Amino acid sequence: MATVAPAAEETPRTAPARRGWRRLPVVHQLRQSVGLQRGMLVAGLVLTAVFLLTALLAPVLAPYGYDQLRDADGAFGAQQPPSAEHWLGTTVGGYDVLSRVIYGSRTALMVIVVAIVLSLFAGVLLGLVSGYFGGWLDRVLVVVCDAVYAFPSLLLAIVMAIVISGGQSSMWGGILAAAISITVVFIPQYFRVIRAETVRIKGEAYVESARVVGAGHWRIMTRHVLRNATRTLPLILTLNASEAILTLAGLGFLGFGIEPTAAAEWGFDLNKSLSDVTSGIWWTSIFPGSAIVLVVLGLTLVGESLNDLADPRLRSRRSADTGDVGETSVVPGGSLGAGPAGLAGIEGTGGNAL
Amino acid sequence: MTTARDGVVDIENLSVSFATDAGTIAAVRDVSLSVAAGEVLAVVGESGSGKTVTARSILGLLPETAVTRGAVVLRSKDGTAQHDVVTLSRRQLGDVRGRDAAMVFQEPSTALNPVYPVGWQIAEGLRAHGQYSRKEARAKAIDVLRRVGIPDPEERVDHYPHQFSGGQKQRIVIAQALVLDPGVIIADEPTTALDVTVQAEILDLLRRCRDEFGAAIVLITHNMGVVADLADRVAVMYQGRIVEQADVRTLFSAPRDEYTRQLLGSVPRLGEGRARARERASIRRPDWAASAPVVEARDLRIVYPGRLRKPDFVAVDGVSFAIRPGEVLGLVGESGSGKTTIGRAIAGLTRVTDGSLSVLGTEMRGVKEKAFRPVRSRIGFVFQDPASSFNPLLTIAEAVAEPLVVNGRADDPRAARGRVDELLEAVQLPKAFGDRFPHELSGGQRQRASLARALALDPELLIADEPTSALDVSVQARVLELFAELQRELGFACLFISHDLAVVDLLADRIAVLYRGRLVEEGTGAEVLGAPQHAYTQRLLASLPVPDPDEQARRRALWQQLRDEA
Numbered sequence: 048m049a050t051v052a053p054a055a056e057e058t059p060r061t062a063p064a065r066r067g068w069r070r071l072p073v074v075h076q077l078r079q080s081v082g083l084q085r086g087m088l089v090a091g092l093v094l095t096a097v098f099l100l101t102a103l104l105a106p107v108l109a110p111y112g113y114d115q116l117r118d119a120d121g122a123f124g125a126q127q128p129p130s131a132e133h134w135l136g137t138t139v140g141g142y143d144v145l146s147r148v149i150y151g152s153r154t155a156l157m158v159i160v161v162a163i164v165l166s167l168f169a170g171v172l173l174g175l176v177s178g179y180f181g182g183w184l185d186r187v188l189v190v191v192c193d194a195v196y197a198f199p200s201l202l203l204a205i206v207m208a209i210v211i212s213g214g215q216s217s218m219w220g221g222i223l224a225a226a227i228s229i230t231v232v233f234i235p236q237y238f239r240v241i242r243a244e245t246v247r248i249k250g251e252a253y254v255e256s257a258r259v260v261g262a263g264h265w266r267i268m269t270r271h272v273l274r275n276a277t278r279t280l281p282l283i284l285t286l287n288a289s290e291a292i293l294t295l296a297g298l299g300f301l302g303f304g305i306e307p308t309a310a311a312e313w314g315f316d317l318n319k320s321l322s323d324v325t326s327g328i329w330w331t332s333i334f335p336g337s338a339i340v341l342v343v344l345g346l347t348l349v350g351e352s353l354n355d356l357a358d359p360r361l362r363s364r365r366s367a368d369t370g371d372v373g374e375t376s377v378v379p380g381g382s383l384g385a386g387p388a389g390l391a392g393i394e395g396t397g398g399n400a401l
Numbered sequence: 402m403t404t405a406r407d408g409v410v411d412i413e414n415l416s417v418s419f420a421t422d423a424g425t426i427a428a429v430r431d432v433s434l435s436v437a438a439g440e441v442l443a444v445v446g447e448s449g450s451g452k453t454v455t456a457r458s459i460l461g462l463l464p465e466t467a468v469t470r471g472a473v474v475l476r477s478k479d480g481t482a483q484h485d486v487v488t489l490s491r492r493q494l495g496d497v498r499g500r501d502a503a504m505v506f507q508e509p510s511t512a513l514n515p516v517y518p519v520g521w522q523i524a525e526g527l528r529a530h531g532q533y534s535r536k537e538a539r540a541k542a543i544d545v546l547r548r549v550g551i552p553d554p555e556e557r558v559d560h561y562p563h564q565f566s567g568g569q570k571q572r573i574v575i576a577q578a579l580v581l582d583p584g585v586i587i588a589d590e591p592t593t594a595l596d597v598t599v600q601a602e603i604l605d606l607l608r609r610c611r612d613e614f615g616a617a618i619v620l621i622t623h624n625m626g627v628v629a630d631l632a633d634r635v636a637v638m639y640q641g642r643i644v645e646q647a648d649v650r651t652l653f654s655a656p657r658d659e660y661t662r663q664l665l666g667s668v669p670r671l672g673e674g675r676a677r678a679r680e681r682a683s684i685r686r687p688d689w690a691a692s693a694p695v696v697e698a699r700d701l702r703i704v705y706p707g708r709l710r711k712p713d714f715v716a717v718d719g720v721s722f723a724i725r726p727g728e729v730l731g732l733v734g735e736s737g738s739g740k741t742t743i744g745r746a747i748a749g750l751t752r753v754t755d756g757s758l759s760v761l762g763t764e765m766r767g768v769k770e771k772a773f774r775p776v777r778s779r780i781g782f783v784f785q786d787p788a789s790s791f792n793p794l795l796t797i798a799e800a801v802a803e804p805l806v807v808n809g810r811a812d813d814p815r816a817a818r819g820r821v822d823e824l825l826e827a828v829q830l831p832k833a834f835g836d837r838f839p840h841e842l843s844g845g846q847r848q849r850a851s852l853a854r855a856l857a858l859d860p861e862l863l864i865a866d867e868p869t870s871a872l873d874v875s876v877q878a879r880v881l882e883l884f885a886e887l888q889r890e891l892g893f894a895c896l897f898i899s900h901d902l903a904v905v906d907l908l909a910d911r912i913a914v915l916y917r918g919r920l921v922e923e924g925t926g927a928e929v930l931g932a933p934q935h936a937y938t939q940r941l942l943a944s945l946p947v948p949d950p951d952e953q954a955r956r957r958a959l960w961q962q963l964r965d966e967a
Contacts (some may be wrong), residue, residue: 252790253800256854259748260804261777274794 073281073349076356088352094345101149102156109136111143113150113311119121126328136330140307141318148334150311155342159288160235161226166287168231170237175239175276179268180243189242191233201297204228208303221305221312226294232244232294233287240283244276285350289343296339309353313339408435408460409478409617410502411585415471415487417454417463428454430641431471435584435636438478441611441618443649445625445664447873448844451641452621456587459619460502461486461494477501478584482782499526503578507590509570513562519573520546520558523580524689530581541580548613549576549606567600575606586610592627596735596900601944601960604630623873625668626946628954629653637661649950654677654860667878667905668948675926678887678910684726687772693762694723695862696747696893702754703742716742718918719756721790726861729888729895731909731926733902738915740898748782748898750774761861778808781855781893787847790840797850801825804857824853828883843878849883856887863888863895869904872961881907902945906930914938939963 055211075090080088101108127137129312135144177185195203207228211220249272257267299305299314307315313335320331417429429451436442444452458473475497484497490942503526505549506512514522523545524538533541546554549572551565562570571591579584588607592600592790599841607632608618620631628635628649635644635652637660647660655660673804703717717739724730734740743753747760749768758765763776772783791800801824802817811817822832828849839847849867855863868884885908888895900907905912906926913923914937921935933939947953 052855085956252784252786253792256782256784256790257792257803257807258750259777259780259782260807260854262803262807266807270795271792275792 073353076353080352080356083353084355085331087348088356091345091352093347094341095349096317098152098342098345099156102152105153109143109146109149111146111314113142113147114308115146116141126323128328129330133138133335134325136328138316139323141295144316144330144334147307147311147316148313148338151313151316151338152314152342154218154305154310155292155295157222158225158229159291161222162229162232162291163284163287165226165230166233166237167284170234171241171273171277171280173234174238174241175202175268176244177373178242179249179264181246185242188238190360192238193236195231200232201294201301203232204242204298205301205303218305218309221309224303225298226291229291229299235292236283236287237280238386240279241276245272246280248272248275282353284351285346285353289346289350292339292346308398349398408437409476410434410436411472411474412455412459412922413472413474413475415455415458415469415473417451417458417467417469419464420466428467428641429458432638432643433642434636434643434646437616437620438584438617439611439615439685441607441620441631443620443622443628443635444638445622445628445635446638447623447664447875450638451595451638452638453589453937455638456589456621457620459486459496459585459587461489467567475501476484476584478582487713487924491509495529499581499583500530501583502585503583504592505571505574505578505586505588508594509567509574509898510562510594510683512574513570516943518559518561519565523558523577526577526581538568542576545572545576545580549573549579550602551576553624553955558870566599567595568602571599571603572606575603575610579616581611582614583616585619587619587621589621590623591620593622593624594734597902598735598940598944600627601946604946605961607631624946625665625874626950626953628956629948629950630946634915637664647884653948653950658690660854662685664875667875667949669881669901670877670947671903671906671930671942671945673903674907674909677907678926681889681910689725689727692726694759695728695761696724696727696896697759698722698743698757701743701746701753701758702755703739703746703751704754709921715918717746720915720920722913722917722920722923724862724896726894727892728911729897729909731905731912732896732898732915733900733905733912734899734915735941737917738898739918741866743915744782744817744866744896744898746860748780748864749777778804778858779861781858781863783851783863783865783868785846786871787844790851791847793839795844796836796838797825797830800833800839801850801854804854808858808875810858820857821853824857825850827856828853842877844872845880848872848876848880852880852887858892859891860893863893864898865895866898868897870900877904884908901942902930903919914941937966 075140077085077088077092111118123133123137123141123143125137125139125141127133131137133143133145135148137143138147173188177188202226205228208224211224211227254271255266257271262270295312296314296317300313300318301314302318305315316335317332318335318341320328320335323329323331403795412432412434415429415432415743416427418427426680428686432451432455433443434442436453444450444456456464458469463469469487474483475486476483477500482501484493484501486494486497489497498679502908513519520539521543524533527538527541528534531815532820541557543554545560551557551569551572557565562573575586575591583718592603595603604627607618607620611618618631620627620630623661632649635645635647635649636643637652637658639660645652645661647657652661653665656665679764698720698840701717701720702715704715705716707713720739720743722730730742732743742751744766746753746758749765749770753766756766761776761779763773763774792795795803797816799814801821802814802871804809805811805817805820806813811820814821818835821835825832825835829851830846830853834842834850839850842850848871851868865884869880871879872888881904895908897905897908909926911923911925912929914921914929914935916935916937922929922938929938930942933942940963943956943963947956
């Protein structure tokens with residue numbers, strides 16, 4: 048039982064109150080940030096939140112369906128300029144642009160979720176095993192991942208899309224094709240990060256201490272290594288999410304996307320609006336294009352700010368001049384026999400050691 | 402006492418605070434100090450007392466998050482110029498640094514840039530402060546290298562840092578500081594990273610910096626022996642304030658402040674442990690000597706395989722020793738002597754190459770992890786660095802419960818809580834500390850928790866790898882006291898690894914001295930420390946500075962004699 052215990056006991060373990068919600072990854076950084084860095088983070092979070100809400104509430108927000116060509120008054124007509132009925136106009140295929148932009152966020156979110164879930168699990172597991180055990184398995188995996196890295200990711204995604212769906216373009220077929228092809232490209236990134244952290248943590252005294260105590264490999268890996276190796280994951284997650292959107296849009300733009308009747312997809316719409324641009328029809332390309340830009344910008348801003356905040360050298364702080372000088376003094380070494388302040392003063396508040 | 406006005410450095414009412422994530426923190430409060438020309442001022446205190454920040458402010462070497470108030474007046478050596486460092490611009494600071502005040506860092510291996518020859522790095526200071534031709538700069542670098550005692554300076558000036566030993570690197574760092582002939586040298590723990598025998602050499606060199614170069618030295622240290630050896634005057638800092646300032650003899654013979662007394666009282670001294678060892682020996686049963694040893698090594702050899710065309714590294718070479726039940730064996734040696742390797746081999750963390758090592762009846766040579774796992778529960782291990790020996794995401798209680806859970810004595814950490822509380826009590830930590838996270842404990846508290854974890858399974862053998870070397874003296878004294886007490890009560894056998902002879906002497910029944918992988922001397926504390934046979938032990942003993950200026954002066958003479966003989 049002892050060896051499989053960790054998985055079971057980690058879930059019910061609630062963090063003590065003083066860690067609470069303030070210690071959650073993004074919330075913690077938000078509280079920590081100041082000035083420009085805070086502005087960047089907030090802007091990123093707002094954009095991301097708008098994207099998520101749009102995706103979740105798409106059926107409520109969108110005036111029409113993504114594949115709707117006509118309503119009670121008859122067909123919408125192709126390439127209609129923005130009007131009261133069609134706020135953002137209609138496309139060359141006769142779809143409502145606003146509805147397709149809104150529904151497009153849904154497809155994007157699904158691809159992100161599927162791609163990240165798949166690559167996260169595979170990459171983290173491989174990285175953990177590879178870094179922890181080392182040896183020939185490690186060497187082989189590193190070489191394979193380097194090879195995948197060296198391959199142009201969009202080309203790989205195209206090949207995967209053909210292999211997976213065979214040119215089929217149902218909604219889930221398209222989403223899975225895009226997601227899995229993105230997964231293949233992302234696995235090496237998670238693999239590398241987790242592997243590097245694992246190799247570092249493996250040499251830490253607390254892992255050796257667990258070995259000395261007689262803990263098994265699985266227990267050491269899950270309880271001591273994995274939980275300490277996940278620090279940088281939120282950052283890669285956000286950056287990968289934005290990459291996933293770009294890859295999906297790229298695939299759609301190149302014609303490997305999802306048919307308009309199966310789901311709305313920004314890259315596909317951009318592709319179809321190519322000829323419109325030269326004839327002065329701007330609304331079919333601007334809106335899906337800006338949707339891509341804004342979502343990617345939002346996710347990247349979150350990722351970059353998290354990156355800066357995670358590094359104490361890049362993190363800006365409130366100036367020491369504001370406010371009174373705190374009465375806490377730095378005592379990293381901590382306790383002391385009995386100084387001028389006496390024993391109780393230090394021992395009792397050992398917590399202020401940095 | 403020098404008057405405040407004619408010093409090389411005058412610090413007046415200096416306060417420094419830092420902006421951190423946890424708010425503003427005052428590191429130095431209202432400190433006034435002065436350093437006279439050609440004087441060695443030692444600033445002592447434990448970590449976090451503000452001694453480094455105070456000394457660094459003389460060079461304006463504080464991070465951007467620091468806010469400084471007060472005045473730090475630095476005079477040039479010839480007395481012609483004076484500056485208030487606090488108000489200087491970046492550019493002016495650049496002029497003053499190196500010329501009026503220079504710095505010697507703690508870790509010589511990181512203070513030198515590995516991609517430039519040492520001569521170039523010494524000349525860099527010259528180039529920053531005046532016009533020197535390549536030839537002149539080189540000649541000056543060679544000259545200063547010779548004066549700090551680097552052999553063959555004409556040739557070695559072109560060598561890279563990795564071609565020098567740790568002690569030589571520190572000499573080069575000192576040469577870098579000396580080349581511009583500054584009025585004051587700030588030496589921040591200049592010998593902490595070095596072995597005792599090398600430390601003695603560097604202290605000797607620093608003394609010559611004062612005598613031959615006429616530089617004043619601000620020596621930051623926590624080692625009272627080093628203070629007794631080198632300092633003229635001492636300032637004791639505690640929590641950002643100076644609590645006592647006195648001439649070195651006065652301070653050691655008649656400390657006025659309570660904290661100073663405490664600090665001096667906690668410094669371990671040679672010879673203190675002998676009575677205890679005798680007492681323990683007297684209560685042992687007569688057949689004890691014949692009982693089967695807990696650990697027995699015969700011609701133990703441990704080799705780390707070399708990489709790519711480099712020869713193998715022999716860490717331990719033909720070592721034989723035994724630890725009997727309930728006995729404390731102290732293992733002493735400098736870094737690289739193989740003492741940690743032996744400890745790790747006993748715990749099954751390093752493979753035995755040759756010879757025989759029997760641990761609790763299991764032969765470690767070629768042992769399988771599966772076969773050794775049951776033995777693990779009978780061994781406890783205390784690691785050197787209290788900062789990294791705890792998983793930062795587990796509470797102290799969970800970490801201490803880990804051995805109990807792993808070995809099936811409890812289903813989960815909660816079930817083990819009763820035993821954990823007992824253990825925490827045994828190491829004199831309040832029960833409530835069990836719910837804290839490692840970073841919320843101080844170094845000493847963490848090391849006590851580490852001891853609790855090691856003792857959780859009531860082991861027959863405890864391996865302590867430099868358990869107190871990362872701690873301040875005052876904290877170290879308490880941890881050692883606790884350790885001795887627990888050993889008396891629980892009666893476990895122990896391998897106590899340390900580089901500090903005085904610490905080992907305090908605890909050990911027998912002392913084994915390692916030198917370059919070989920066991921050069923073994924015996925009781927009285928034998929090894931009282932009448933050392935091997936030349937290395939003699940040198941080690943003579944190099945150890947004692948916290949008493951007069952006694953240390955005598956020992957220094959003895960050390961110089963030993964050195965000249967060698």
